Amino acid sequence: MSDIETPATELKAQYAAQVAADLERNTKEQERISTEVAVLQKQLASLQSNQVMLANLQQTLGAESPAATSAEPAGSAAATAPVPRQALVRKTKSRNAAALKPAETAARNGTKAPTAAAVTKQPTLVELIRRHLGLQSEPRSAAEITTGLTQAHPDRDIKSKVVRVTVEGLVAKGSVQRAKQGNSVFYTTSKTPAADTPAKQKDPTTA
Template sequence: MPETTFPSTELTSQYTAQVASDLERNAKEQERIGAEIAALQEQLLALQHDHTVLVNIQKALGTADSPTEAAPSPEDAAVPSPRHETPAKPATGKRSRAKKAGTEQGSRTTKETAAKTATAKTAKPTLVELIRGHLTEQNEPRSAAEVATALGQTHPDRSIKTTVVRSTLEGLVAKSQVQRTKQGSSVFYTAADAPAQPETSTDGAQADS
């Protein structure tokens, strides 16, 4: 009996360790894919927002251009003016000026609407713009958690998650817009065009002196 129990116990331990390792790897893979999905969803929302704004601007411009060519009214086309009645011409001129004034007013309104829509669009930057702007202002590398915390404090109205920030940072690294450094088991990020470290410039000043 003891000889049979020992191999069985050892095999069970091996299976248990293998299952635990597979579970850990599965959980990490789920977290990675979930972060990518969240980042893609935010990018999709931003693209949909831009699309809506552009469609509204296109409609506004189309509406502003269409009234410029005003068709003659049915009354003007059906009833010709008498040969010797000159007062009819000033009346037509007044109607034309009124139509022109209404067209110009409508054009100004649509342009103002388009400008307000564009302003509303630029008022809310994307997460990519926020991350790049934050890293550009920093003088030393920042981790994904530090970036997420800082942006969450600066923009409390937005739901900024560390996993989404990390995925976005990796995307910027792939585009060479952000640099990634590793210190031990921690990963830090800096802007691709970040200025030189302060300590480097101080050493140079000491060397010059």
């Protein structure tokens, strides 16, 4: 009889130990979950508080519509202006400042801001050469023409080679006359009498 009860007692003790271990794990798991729930509840409460604050702020900003603010007195407009309006003012000022930059730069440099009409009215190189030669009392070389145009128009990039090609083109068209003296070539407008060219000009002392 005692031999039969001994295995049953041992099995009961094993079950009891297993139950105790499971109970302990259950208790620890509850404690862990309770801690996490407390943290989540704290986060939830914080989010709910922020939600209320944001909702009140949204309602306040929504009340400041353009129709409502237009009826406010002029003296209180600056004090009660909502944030979006201030941002709009800053954006408008920035856009106006960007538009004034060319004029301000020209003012600092002592020049006038270029306009579209001024750019389109600039004379061509052909016109500049013909005008320059027409003002001269004697023929000029390509280098002298380039120097004169550069001094008269410092804002333009005038190259000697381009001037030489252009004036030769005017010679081909008959607008400019060419005269060679030694190894140098001189140019004058076709309106200038032929006697004024270096090759045919008389010496005043021998006239």
